[in-house]
Amino acid sequence: MWARGLHRRFGAVAAVQGIDLAVRRGEIFGLVGPDGAGKTTIMRMLAGVLRPDAGEIRLEGVDVVADPERAKPLLSYMPQRFGLYEDLTVAENIYFYATLFAVPAPVRRARSAELLAAAGLLAFRRRLAGQLSGGMKQKLGLVCALIHTPLVLLLDEPTTGVDPVSRRDFWGILYGLRERGVTILLSTAYMDEAERCSRLALLHAGAIRHCDTPARLKAAMPGALLAVVTPDARAAHAALAGAPGLLGLLLMGDRVHVRVDDAARRAPELRALLAGQGIGAADIAPVEPAIEDVFVALLGPGSPP
Amino acid sequence: MFERLHVMLVKEFLELRRDRWAMVRLIVPLLIQALVFGYAATFTVNHVATVVLDLDRSQASRTLVSHFAANGRFDIVEMAATQQAVTHAIDTGRAVVAIVIHAGFAAKLANGRSAPLAIAVDGTNSNTALIALGYVSLIVARFEAEAMAHGWPVPGETASSGADVPLQERPWFNQGLDDRWFFIPGVIGTLTLIQVVSLTALAVVREREVGTLEQIMVSPIRPFEFILGKTVPFFLIGLGDVVLVTVFGVLWFGIPFVGSPLVMLLGSSLFLLAALGLGLLLSTLARTQQQAFALNFFLVNPFFILSGFAFPIAAMPPVLQWFTLINPLRYFLVVIRAVFLKGVGIDVLWPDLLAMGALGAGMLALSVLRFRKSLD
Numbered sequence: 001m002w003a004r005g006l007h008r009r010f011g012a013v014a015a016v017q018g019i020d021l022a023v024r025r026g027e028i029f030g031l032v033g034p035d036g037a038g039k040t041t042i043m044r045m046l047a048g049v050l051r052p053d054a055g056e057i058r059l060e061g062v063d064v065v066a067d068p069e070r071a072k073p074l075l076s077y078m079p080q081r082f083g084l085y086e087d088l089t090v091a092e093n094i095y096f097y098a099t100l101f102a103v104p105a106p107v108r109r110a111r112s113a114e115l116l117a118a119a120g121l122l123a124f125r126r127r128l129a130g131q132l133s134g135g136m137k138q139k140l141g142l143v144c145a146l147i148h149t150p151l152v153l154l155l156d157e158p159t160t161g162v163d164p165v166s167r168r169d170f171w172g173i174l175y176g177l178r179e180r181g182v183t184i185l186l187s188t189a190y191m192d193e194a195e196r197c198s199r200l201a202l203l204h205a206g207a208i209r210h211c212d213t214p215a216r217l218k219a220a221m222p223g224a225l226l227a228v229v230t231p232d233a234r235a236a237h238a239a240l241a242g243a244p245g246l247l248g249l250l251l252m253g254d255r256v257h258v259r260v261d262d263a264a265r266r267a268p269e270l271r272a273l274l275a276g277q278g279i280g281a282a283d284i285a286p287v288e289p290a291i292e293d294v295f296v297a298l299l300g301p302g303s304p305p
Numbered sequence: 306m307f308e309r310l311h312v313m314l315v316k317e318f319l320e321l322r323r324d325r326w327a328m329v330r331l332i333v334p335l336l337i338q339a340l341v342f343g344y345a346a347t348f349t350v351n352h353v354a355t356v357v358l359d360l361d362r363s364q365a366s367r368t369l370v371s372h373f374a375a376n377g378r379f380d381i382v383e384m385a386a387t388q389q390a391v392t393h394a395i396d397t398g399r400a401v402v403a404i405v406i407h408a409g410f411a412a413k414l415a416n417g418r419s420a421p422l423a424i425a426v427d428g429t430n431s432n433t434a435l436i437a438l439g440y441v442s443l444i445v446a447r448f449e450a451e452a453m454a455h456g457w458p459v460p461g462e463t464a465s466s467g468a469d470v471p472l473q474e475r476p477w478f479n480q481g482l483d484d485r486w487f488f489i490p491g492v493i494g495t496l497t498l499i500q501v502v503s504l505t506a507l508a509v510v511r512e513r514e515v516g517t518l519e520q521i522m523v524s525p526i527r528p529f530e531f532i533l534g535k536t537v538p539f540f541l542i543g544l545g546d547v548v549l550v551t552v553f554g555v556l557w558f559g560i561p562f563v564g565s566p567l568v569m570l571l572g573s574s575l576f577l578l579a580a581l582g583l584g585l586l587l588s589t590l591a592r593t594q595q596q597a598f599a600l601n602f603f604l605v606n607p608f609f610i611l612s613g614f615a616f617p618i619a620a621m622p623p624v625l626q627w628f629t630l631i632n633p634l635r636y637f638l639v640v641i642r643a644v645f646l647k648g649v650g651i652d653v654l655w656p657d658l659l660a661m662g663a664l665g666a667g668m669l670a671l672s673v674l675r676f677r678k679s680l681d
Contacts, residue, residue: 047523072525083517085316087323092316099312100524128323144520 033203082141086130135166313534363411505584564644582668
C-alpha cells in the first residue's frame with residue numbers, strides 16, 4: 001500500500017498536507033503524533049471513506065481514490081470506536097459484518113471461531129455487545145473487522161482505553177496477521193506500542209516529520225540522553241532548566257531524562273549544578289532513549305525541522 | 306446485493322425486537338392521541354356558559370330564556386340582577402355569552418314594534434364566539450316563529466309576505482355534520498407523518514452517532530442498499546400505523562369507511578415514501594439525535610398546520626398556500642378523507658396521488674444525494 005502527495009483541507013484548516021508513505025506486506029506501520037496531527041484523516045482517506053483533495057493512493061494495485069468500491073473488500077478500517085450494534089449479540093454482530101462483506105457461511109463459522117478464541121471471547125458469543133467491557137468491545141470490533149480476511153488493516157488508536165490484558169490479546173492477533181502477510185497500519189498514543197511497530201511515522205501538523213524503524217529513529221535523535229535519578233525528581237527537573245548544553249528535559253517518574261549535546265562533558269557539569277542547588281543526585285548515567293524521548297526530541301518545542 | 310439488504314433488515318428487526326419498549330412506544334401514543342383527537346378535536350360548541358339579565362320579567366322574556374335553557378348549547382350559569390353583574394361574569398370568564406333583555410320587551414313585541422335584545426359574546430376565542438352567535442340567531446329565529454304562532458305580531462313580518470323560500474340543508478357524505486368524521490381520518494395522516502419522520506431521522510442519526518454508519522460505509526454496501534434497509538422497516542411501521550388508527554376510528558368512533566382499501570393502501574404508500582424521504586433528509590442535516598429532534602420539531606408543526614387538517618388552505622395567505630403544495634400531508638388528507646367518507650377512487654384522486662408520488666420521489670432522490678455527501 002502506498003500513498004503519494006495526500007492533501008486534505010477542512011474549511012480553512014489544512015488537516016493533511018503532502019503525505020507520502022509506503023507500507024509493505026507483513027509490516028506493522030505506526031502513525032504517531034499529537035492530537036490533531038492528521039492521523040485519523042489519513043486513515044479515512046486510505047480507507048476510501050474520505051476523498052483527498054489531491055494525491056494518489058494504491059492498495060494492492062487498486063486506485064483507492066478513483067475506485068474506492070473495489071478497494072473496500074480488500075481492506076478493513078477500524079475507527080477509534082468501532083461501530084457495534086449494542087442490541088445485537090457478539091455472534092450477530094459478526095454475522096452482520098460477515099454478510100456485508102459476502103463471506104460464505106462455512107468460512108464465516110471457521111474464521112469467527114478462530115478469531116473469537118484468539119480474542120478470548122468464545123464464552124461471550126451470546127452476550128449482547130452493549131454488555132461487554134470496553135476492552136472486549138474493542139476486541140469484538142477487531143474480530144468484525146477481520147472476519148472478511150482483509151489484506152490491509154487500518155487501525156485508528158485501536159487500544160485506547162483498553163485494559164492491559166486485552167491489549168496483549170489484541171497485539172497477539174496483530175502479530176498473527178503479520179505472519180500471514182497482512183499489511184497493518186495503525187495509529188497509537190501508547191509509546192510501548194509504537195516500539196512494537198516495524199516502522200514509525202512521526203506526524204506533526206499534517207506532515208510526516210520522520211519515518212523510520214524505531215531503532216533508527218532512536219539513533220537519529222540529536223544529542224545524547226542522561227538519566228538523572230534523584231530523591232526529588234521534580235526539584236531536579238526545575239533546577240536543570242536552562243543548564244548549558246541542554247537540548248531537552250523530560251520528567252519520567254522518579255527520574256529526569258536530560259538530552260544534552262555531549263554526555264561525557266555535560267554529566268559532571270549537571271552534577272555540580274544540582275549540588276549547588278542543594279539537590280543530591282544519586283546517579284547520572286547515559287541511557288538508551290525510549291521512543292518517547294525520541295518523540296519529544298523530534299516533535300517537541302525547539303525540535304529540528 | 307440481496308444478501309446485504311436482507312442482513313440490514315434482519316438487523317433492524319432484531320434491534321426492534323430486543324427493545325422491549327419499542328412496541329409500547331410505537332402503539333400506545335398513537336392510540337392515546339387518536340382517542341384525544343377523537344374526543345377533543347371538535348368545532349361543535351356545547352354547554353356555553355351564559356349569563357342572563359332579564360329586565361322585562363314578562364312571560365315573553367321568560368319564554369325566550371327558556372328557549373336558551375332548553376337547547377343544550379347554552380348553560381345558564383347566572384341570572385344577573387344588574388348590568389354590572391353581567392360585565393363581571395364576562396370579565397371573570399364565568400360566562401362566555403350574555404343575554405340582556407331590556408324592559409318593555411314584551412310590550413314592544415305585543416305592539417308589533419321592534420323588540421331589541423342585546424347579546425354580548427366574549428370574543429377571546431373568536432371561533433367559539435362565532436359559532437355561539439350562530440346558535441343564538443337560530444334560537445331567536447325559532448322564538449320569532451313561535452311568537453307569530455301565539456299571535457304576537459313580529460316586527461318585519463307582514464301578513465301578506467307570501468313568498469317563502471324554504472332552505473333545505475342536506476349535507477352529503479357526513480349527514481350528521483359530525484366533526485369526528487372529519488378529524489379522525491386527518492389524525493391518521495398527521496400521526497403517521499410525525500411518527501415516521503422522527504423514527505427515520507433518529508434511526509439514521511443514531512447510526513452516525515454510534516459510529517456504525519461509518520463502519521458500514523467502509524464495507525462494500527452501497528448507499529441505496531443501506532437506505533433501503535433503513536427505510537423498509539419504517540415503511541412497514543407506517544403502514545401498521547395507518548391500519549391501526551383506521552381500524553380504531555371505524556370500530557371505536559364508528560367512522561364510516563365507504564371507499565376502497567386498495568386506494569387507501571396506494572395513497573398511504575405514496576405518502577409514506579414522502580415521509581421517509583423527509584426523515585432521511587432530516588438525518589443528513591443533523592449530526593446528533595438532539596439536532597434531529599429539534600429539526601423535526603421545527604418542520605412537523607408547519608406541515609401539520611399547513612395541511613388543511615383543521616384550518617382551510619383556501620383561507621391562508623397565498624405564500625402559505627404555495628408552501629402547502631410541497632406538503633405531502635395536504636394531499637394525503639384529501640385522499641384519506643375522500644376514501645373514508647366519499648368512497649371515490651383513483652379516477653378522482655389521481656392528481657393528489659401523483660403529487661404525493663412526485664414529492665416522495667423528489668425527497669428520496671434529494672436525501673440519497675445529500676446522504677452521499679454527508680458521509681465525508
